[in-house]
Amino acid sequence: MARLFGTDGVRGVANADLTAELAMELSAAAAKVLGEAGAFTGRRPTALVGRDTRISGQLLSAAVNAGLASTGVDVIDVGIVPTPGLAYLVNTQGTDLGVMLSASHNPMPDNGIKFFQRGGVKLDDSIEDSIEERLNEQWERPIAGDVGRITTDEGHALRQTYIDALVASLEGVRLDGLKVVIDAANGAASYTAGPAFEASGATVVGINNTPDGLNINDNAGSTHIEGLQAAVVEHGADLGIALDGDADRCLAVDATGAVVDGDHIMAILALDLKEQGKLHNNTLVATIMSNLGLIIAMREHGIQVEQTRVGDRYVLEAMAQNGFTLGGEQSGHVIISEYANTGDGVLTGLHVAARVARSGRSLASLASVMTTLPQVMINVPNVDKMRAGVDPEITRAVTQANNKLGMSGRVVLRPSGTEPLVRVMVEASTAENAQQVAEQLAGLVASRLAL
Known part of the structure; x- marks a missing residue:
């Protein structure tokens, strides 16, 4: 049976894959698992939804x-709020558990459930596995005064607390x-945006900011x-x-209309933090899929880039383990x-805009700190993806390609997390060279690992 939790919670078509029954069972199981693990601090645990x-x-x-209250958890329904806003509130309000209903940048028919434990951090894989194991079990339910209370955030005071914290993070820098x-x-x-x-002082022109429950991410936001x-x-x-549907990612556009992606944003903010003495160990955390141009640009400015597996959870792990202050993904x-x-x-x-305001330079000028190297990605389907990293001929070919590309290019072979395919990514000084190397390696992967 496939694992219910993916890389970012449980997702599926709402009311088909992700039903109300499943949502209730998941939340009840999560409360039981975390409660028994000692993650709750009081007799009456609390949750924000x-x-x-x-x-x-x-x-x-x-x-x-309903699922949370059935286990004795007191719930405050925050209503509509960005995912990072809920995580912030779970942390600052001293809440034991947070539950976010969102499928991020996915189309509207989808939805998802994501859990945060005390401190506003995502659950470990082992906890998610325990939650899956506890679904639909028989258990002794609290009754009478021991059931949880459900209240709503009247007047959206908690959401305003989050907005105030966003503004305060600029530490007095104005966007006038x-x-x-x-x-x-x-x-x-x-x-919120x-x-x-x-x-913060900016003149704002808002687009795609009139949600009707059906138009989220519809030809709008960071994916369009x-x-x-x-x-x-x-x-x-x-x-x-x-922004995307739950506002956990950001891409930018400069005054000419050119896109400033997550790699360029990280470069801009890394230099800003370094100048302020806030970039811990002069290190930026990025995934292996960030463009080599980012690594080269950071090296030229005395900044090391530590690379992780793909996924913001791995970036967060590296940051937490080493106290790093900035990290992210190309996706924003x-x-x-x-x-x-x-x-x-x-x-x-806000912090990209603050860098523009503080420096007096345009976003295009700030983004020019890095040059994006041509990148070619080829998905090779219907292969034994688990052998991609151990097949001797493929390993030899990748090593030879990397040696030939030298400091101006690289090869990354990455098995898909959900499909029987291998992603072949090549960066080089020219698009032609990247395409040639990628096609050669993709052909070898297809022949060596065919199912």
Whole structure:
């Protein structure tokens, strides 16, 4: 049986794969597992529950609230809030458990359930496995006064607390004089991004910020950035910020309409933190899929890049283990650990804008610190992906290719986490060279590992 939890919680088509019954069972099981593990601090544990703007979030959050209350957990339903906002509130409010209903950048029919334990951190794989094992078990339920209470965050006071913290993270830096276009993807940031930027002094032009429960991520946000590019040019803005449905990732657009991806954003923020003396050990954490151009640019500025497996959880692990202060992914998940313990798109956008304001330079000028090397990715399907790293001929060919590319290129072979395929990624000084090497290696993988 396939594992229910993926790399970022449990996801599926709402009310088909991810039903109200499953949501209730998952939340009850999570409360039992964490309670028995000593993760709860008092006799009456507490939980915060949030959701993005998908219409299915209403029924799923009701089910989660019921599941938690059935175990004796007191619940505050925060309503619509970004995923990083819920994580922040779980941490700062001293809450024992957080549950977020969101499928991030996925299309509207999908939804998901993500758990945070005390401190606002994601659950370890072992805890998720224990939750799966406890689904649908028979157990002694609390009764009478021992059942949990469910309340709502009237007036969205908790959400405002999060917005205030975003503004405070700029530590007095003002964005006055900057015009910023914000694409909220008709998601949770529709209620937080604009207010945070405006409170920081920016002139805000909002697009895709009128969610109706059905239009989240629909030709909008960080996965459909074309609309933002056009809007920035149309309004003569200094920059644009593209968020996804739950606002845990951020991409940017400069005044000319050019995209500034997660690698460039990390480069900009790494130099900013280094200048302030806040970049711990002068180290940036990125995944193996970040462009080699980032590594070269950071090396030229005395910054080391520590690379991890793909996934923000692995970036977070490396940061936590070593006290690093900045990390992220090319996709726009950026973690600034002084202010957050998860990727936060609005926080990232604010600090990019603050760098523009503080330096007096355009975003295009700041982003020019790194040059993106041509990158070619070929997916090789229907292969035994587990042998990709041990087949001697493939290993030899990869070594030879890396030696030939030298400091101006590299090869990464990565098995897919969900499909029987191997991803062959090649970077080189020219697109032609990258394509040639990638095709040669993809052909070898296909012949050697065919099922």
